[in-house]
Each structure stands twice: as C-alpha cells, then as structure tokens.
Amino acid sequence: MPSVAGVLGTDVSLLQSGMGGVAGSELACAVSDAGAAGCAGGYKLAGGALSAMLARLTSGTDRPVGVNLIPEVVGPDELDRQVAQVLDETPDRVHLSFFGMPHDAVFDRVTAAGRHLVVQVGTVEDGVHAAARGAVVVAQGIEAGGHLLGTSRRDDLMGALRARVPDACLVASGGIGSPGEAARALAAGADGVLLGTAFVVAHESRAHARFKSAVTDADETDTVITDVYEIGWPGRRHRVLATAVTADPGQPAKFIGKTLVEGKPYLVPRFSAAVPTEATSGRIEEMALYCGRSCGEISEEVSAADVVAAFARVLAGAEVVNTEEKAEHHVG
Ligand SMILES: Cc1cc2nc3c(=O)[nH]c(=O)nc-3n(C[C@H](O)[C@H](O)[C@H](O)COP(=O)(O)O)c2cc1C
Structure with missing residues (x-):
C-alpha cells in the first residue's frame, strides 16, 4: 500500500x-x-x-x-x-x-x-x-x-x-x-x-489576529463542544473556544460584526458559523473560534x-x- x-x-x-x-x-x-x-x-x-x-x-x-x-x-x-x-x-x-x-x-x-x-x-x-x-x-x-x-x-x-x-x-x-x-x-x-x-x-492563515492569539493562549480545557454557532451550518456539533456566547446562548441573534468574503460585504449575526478572518471586524471574541484540544500544545x-x-x-x-x-x- x-x-x-x-x-x-x-x-x-x-x-x-x-x-x-x-x-x-x-x-x-x-x-x-x-x-x-x-x-x-x-x-x-x-x-x-x-x-x-x-x-x-x-x-x-x-x-x-x-x-x-x-x-x-x-x-x-x-x-x-x-x-x-x-x-x-x-x-x-x-x-x-x-x-x-x-x-x-x-x-x-x-x-x-x-x-x-x-x-x-x-x-x-x-x-x-x-x-x-x-x-x-x-x-x-x-x-x-x-x-x-x-x-x-x-x-x-x-x-x-x-x-x-x-x-x-x-x-x-x-x-x-x-x-x-x-x-x-x-x-x-x-x-x-x-x-x-x-x-x-x-x-x-487568514484567521483574525485575536482568534490566533486566543488559540495560542488556550489549553484544551478552554474548548467546549456545542451547537450554538448554527447560522449558516445548522445541526452539527462543533468544538470551539468557550465564549460569552457558549456560556449564555440565550442572547438575541443580533448582528455583532461585519466581514468580507472574496471582496463582498456581509453582516455577521451572533451564532453565525463563520469564523472571524482578517477581513472581519466587531465582537471577534463572541464569534465561532473553532479550536481543537490540540491548542494545549500550540503556543x-x-x-x-x-x-x-x-x-x-x-x-x-x-x-x-x-x-x-x-x-x-x-x-x-
Ligand atoms: C478553524 C477551523 C475551521 C475548520 N473548517 C473546516 C472546513 O471548512 N472543512 C473541513 O473539512 N474541516 C474543517 N475543520 C476541521 C478539520 O478538518 C479537522 O477535523 C480538525 O481541525 C482536526 O483537529 P485539530 O484542529 O485539533 O487539528 C476546521 C477546523 C478548524 C479548527
């Protein structure tokens, strides 16, 4: 083989x-x-x-x-x-x-x-x-x-x-x-x-700078499995860094930022499945910060x-x- x-x-x-x-x-x-x-x-x-x-x-x-x-x-x-x-x-x-x-x-x-x-x-x-x-x-x-x-x-x-x-x-x-x-x-x-x-x-990587630093600062106990970031990709659990949104999913689904995808502008709602990139602004710390337990070894x-x-x-x-x-x- x-x-x-x-x-x-x-x-x-x-x-x-x-x-x-x-x-x-x-x-x-x-x-x-x-x-x-x-x-x-x-x-x-x-x-x-x-x-x-x-x-x-x-x-x-x-x-x-x-x-x-x-x-x-x-x-x-x-x-x-x-x-x-x-x-x-x-x-x-x-x-x-x-x-x-x-x-x-x-x-x-x-x-x-x-x-x-x-x-x-x-x-x-x-x-x-x-x-x-x-x-x-x-x-x-x-x-x-x-x-x-x-x-x-x-x-x-x-x-x-x-x-x-x-x-x-x-x-x-x-x-x-x-x-x-x-x-x-x-x-x-x-x-x-x-x-x-x-x-x-x-x-x-195009990840937002604050996403990158959150990953290097985290260890595996900072990640959680949740299903809250479901706008745009519903119905599948995901592992992310724990955020104010994973801690309190009862918040309103209002817009918390904006971003560009291939030059086209989009608003980012709270609970969006989209990751914050270098083209994203707003409440980065509340967005979907997908992260594996591997972060404990990434500093x-x-x-x-x-x-x-x-x-x-x-x-x-x-x-x-x-x-x-x-x-x-x-x-x-
Ligand atoms: C920020 C982020 C975004 C991801 N997006 C995708 C994706 O678009 N397509 C895909 O096949 N896997 C995606 N994955 C999952 C990976 O393929 C893979 O299962 C995972 O990263 C492996 O675990 P690790 O992060 O601990 O290395 C993503 C993972 C992360 C961390």
Whole structure:
C-alpha cells in the first residue's frame, strides 16, 4: 500500500485542513511548497468567487494541493456545480477534499477525472465506504476543532477502522498539536496526520489576529463542544473556544460584526458559523473560534513551513513503521 505522501505526491504524509475562511490560497500554497498537502477552503464559494480562489491557488504553487468542499453545507446540486468547476479550472495535481461523505456519484466523477479524493469521516462505516471507493480517508476524533463528524476518540476510531480496512490509506485528525501526538496517532494505525488548529495560527492563515492569539493562549480545557454557532451550518456539533456566547446562548441573534468574503460585504449575526478572518471586524471574541484540544500544545504563531518541518521528522518514517506493524499483525 503506498503512503499518503505517495498517493498525493507530497514529500510528507501531512495534510492541512481546508478550513473555510481561514485556509485561503496563501496558506494552502505555503504548506504545499513546504512539502505537505496544502488545501484551500471552498466552503460556500461559487461562480466567479470560486474561480478567483482557484486561479490564485493554481498559480501560487506548482506542487500537489487540494480544494475542500462540504457536501452538507451546500447540498447535492450546488456541490455538483462546485466539483465541476474545480475539475474544469484546475490541473490534475489538485485533489478534492470533502468534509463528510459526498454521494457515490461524486466519488465516481472525481475518480473518473483522474483526481485523488480525500474524505474526512467520523464513523467506521463511512470510512470503510470511502476507502472502498478509493479515497484517502481522514478519521476525525472528537478532539478535533470545528464541526464533528462522529462521537469516537481519534485513536479508537483509527484502531477500529484499520482493523476493517488494513490496506487503506488512513489519516488521523483531531487533537494533534505536536510531533509527539502525531507519533501516537501513527502508533494507533494512521499512515499520516491532518492538522487544523496548528495551521490556524500560521502566519499565512487568514484567521483574525485575536482568534490566533486566543488559540495560542488556550489549553484544551478552554474548548467546549456545542451547537450554538448554527447560522449558516445548522445541526452539527462543533468544538470551539468557550465564549460569552457558549456560556449564555440565550442572547438575541443580533448582528455583532461585519466581514468580507472574496471582496463582498456581509453582516455577521451572533451564532453565525463563520469564523472571524482578517477581513472581519466587531465582537471577534463572541464569534465561532473553532479550536481543537490540540491548542494545549500550540503556543506561538509560526510559518506554515515551520509547522511542516516540525512534523516531517516524525512523519517521514510513517510508512515504514506502519508497514512493519501491519505485517506483524497479519502474521500473528
Ligand atoms: C478553524 C477551523 C475551521 C475548520 N473548517 C473546516 C472546513 O471548512 N472543512 C473541513 O473539512 N474541516 C474543517 N475543520 C476541521 C478539520 O478538518 C479537522 O477535523 C480538525 O481541525 C482536526 O483537529 P485539530 O484542529 O485539533 O487539528 C476546521 C477546523 C478548524 C479548527
């Protein structure tokens, strides 16, 4: 079984999460240029705004890089349009990354186009299904920052998934803020790791400066799982830094700020699912500050290349170690 790096064509089996609003083309390109798999957040981008982002992404790096889409946020018809646009407007080295399962027709369309798929899941069943359809599977544990796809701890999910699909390409996600934690994820059966929060604080991330400093100041006891930031993405629990809004969700849903998305202005209501970016102003501390338990190990803002270099030492041997462990397991 090829390594994550082998499949995606990167040097390191490390994926950066395509975080909507936070992960623009600057972060994705910097991560890919450093030898890992960068990924730009597609979120609700469509039409000319999506084209502009894709153009920046593909002109910003000549390395493998991804575009992240979220099936449950946009729905099947809009997802089809987004997928078609990405396939039409990007070269083959651009892979598609999905948060949650797309329909089978999407898997077929992407693989028929010769592109790699990365699918983040929260259950063994979804992981088995995505692996059978050729995806690199990201197993997300409840330690993760952002929206949560399941209810299992990261290493438990990985262990159960690895037992079902021993030869699949599996990536661990959730609560990984240090090379030591990445090593634990590899020991649990992962071929590589995906980081979200660790890249929120990268210089190239578009997260608002006060969001970045809240993450570097926090430890894991400052995060909570809630469902209050539901405007724009209802019905899914998420892990965020505790705020005055998570403490008192009974407040009125009035506007607390404004922002720009690809140059277009929007008002930000209290309870909005949108993260505060460098283009956001207002009551930043009350907005959705998605953050994993990994924040306990993240204490400074660094460049994306520094993050990749720090993890590369641990991840370089991932394939060798896991192949040996799997061989022993099979023999035993
Ligand atoms: C600020 C933030 C925004 C996120 N947005 C997305 C997103 O748009 N798409 C996606 O696939 N995952 C998103 N995630 C979730 C990550 O893919 C991943 O599950 C999580 O970051 C892993 O845990 P960690 O933050 O402890 O590394 C987001 C995470 C964070 C912290």
